Amino acid sequence: MQRMPSPTPEQITEKLRAVIDPELRRSIVELGMVRSIEIKDGGRIEVVVSLTTAGCPIRSHFEQAVAQQISELEGVTEVAVGFDVLSDEEKGDLQKTLGRGKLPAGALAQVKNVICVASGKGGVGKSTMTANLAAALSAEGHPAGALDCDVYGYSIPRMLGVNRKPDVNAERKILPLEAAGGVKVMSIGFFVEENAAVVWRGPMLHKAIQQFLEDVAWGELEYLLLDMPPGTGDVSMTLAQLLPQAKFLVVTTPQPAAQSVARRGAEMATKFDLELLGVIENMSGFTTPNGERFTIFGEGGGQILADELDVPLLGKVPLSEPLREHADSGFPLVTAEPDSPASQAIRQAARGIVATTPQELPVLQAVPAVAEAPPISGTPLPVVQGGA
Numbered sequence: 001m002q003r004m005p006s007p008t009p010e011q012i013t014e015k016l017r018a019v020i021d022p023e024l025r026r027s028i029v030e031l032g033m034v035r036s037i038e039i040k041d042g043g044r045i046e047v048v049v050s051l052t053t054a055g056c057p058i059r060s061h062f063e064q065a066v067a068q069q070i071s072e073l074e075g076v077t078e079v080a081v082g083f084d085v086l087s088d089e090e091k092g093d094l095q096k097t098l099g100r101g102k103l104p105a106g107a108l109a110q111v112k113n114v115i116c117v118a119s120g121k122g123g124v125g126k127s128t129m130t131a132n133l134a135a136a137l138s139a140e141g142h143p144a145g146a147l148d149c150d151v152y153g154y155s156i157p158r159m160l161g162v163n164r165k166p167d168v169n170a171e172r173k174i175l176p177l178e179a180a181g182g183v184k185v186m187s188i189g190f191f192v193e194e195n196a197a198v199v200w201r202g203p204m205l206h207k208a209i210q211q212f213l214e215d216v217a218w219g220e221l222e223y224l225l226l227d228m229p230p231g232t233g234d235v236s237m238t239l240a241q242l243l244p245q246a247k248f249l250v251v252t253t254p255q256p257a258a259q260s261v262a263r264r265g266a267e268m269a270t271k272f273d274l275e276l277l278g279v280i281e282n283m284s285g286f287t288t289p290n291g292e293r294f295t296i297f298g299e300g301g302g303q304i305l306a307d308e309l310d311v312p313l314l315g316k317v318p319l320s321e322p323l324r325e326h327a328d329s330g331f332p333l334v335t336a337e338p339d340s341p342a343s344q345a346i347r348q349a350a351r352g353i354v355a356t357t358p359q360e361l362p363v364l365q366a367v368p369a370v371a372e373a374p375p376i377s378g379t380p381l382p383v384v385q386g387g388a
């Protein structure tokens with residue numbers, strides 16, 4: 001029986017062009033992720049694919065897709081798929097291919113902590129938490145800003161009561177608007193007609209978010225909170241790639257459906273080696289004026305998620321009508337009613353954020369001596385340097 005000739009490397013490469021990275025939306029050939037192709041005797045084909053991280057969650061997708069495409073070629077009897085990991089230099093080249101380089105030197109230089117307020121789904125109160133946490137941090141003496149990254153569903157301008165076109169300074173940097181309590185705010189909503197729909201494709205979203213990070217004069221902030229869009233799409237990936245030092249704060253509601261979806265958002269952060277800061281459970285329960293408590297959305301999902309992710313549960317914010325009313329009126333509840341149960345829960349979460357993020361220690365200034373001191377004898381001790 002005559003054996004079919006083995007396919008050529010060019011034929012295999014052409015087949016591999018059909019294998020698409022579902023997150024980067026490019027062919028693995030175009031992305032330079034095909035490390036090697038070896039054609040063995042008997043029609044066995046061995047392909048090595050390079051991953052961006054060893055724990056890539058779509059590794060099985062590549063294995064199946066590569067095997068399927070190559071097995072369609074005549075003469076192929078077996079397909080073996082191996083994996084390795086891109087080096088830092090190769091990852092840098094991949095970033096350039098995607099047009100997603102790191103922020104230039106100096107961008108966000110005066111911002112100490114960047115925190116992405118995220119979840120895997122909408123409707124859990126990320127924007128409400130972002131606005132109130134920024135106000136709470138500012139009220140606690142920690143200058144804060146809020147960046148509305150939910151380009152399609154921007155709501156931070158309404159919740160913080162600011163909505164006009166920002167000014168530009170002499171250095172051609174956009175000046176963020178300032179809400180009550182000193183919170184600095186930036187949103188795509190400042191640049192479009194009121195309540196207008198934003199209909200953009202991925203590259204335009206990426207450019208807008210990059211400009212908000214590069215070209216906004218944020219000044220000195222201890223915390224910049226990013227209100228993330230639902231899910232793990234283009235904006236989330238862009239921010240994860242542009243801000244490798246950012247931390248993720250996961251918001252969920254108590255019911256298992258929300259908790260399981262929120263976990264996907266956390267998995268996206270860990271895929272990009274971003275630190276998970278903690279979990280906030282929103283809408284954790286409703287207490288009537290008579291003191292009767294109802295767990296409308298279930299109970300315990302926030303703690304379960306925090307335990308699964310091995311991070312602290314920073315707060316359980318009760319379902320509160322005043323919290324919603326003040327968000328609609330543009331005056332955060334933590335500022336308007338600081339003693340309400342929901343305000344106290346959010347302030348507790350804000351203190352948890354402060355406790356789990358690095359704080360700059362004061363630098364001790366040397367005081368000139370009035371007269372020369374006598375020499376000191378003894379064993380010298382190591383000098384402790386002040387710094388973050």
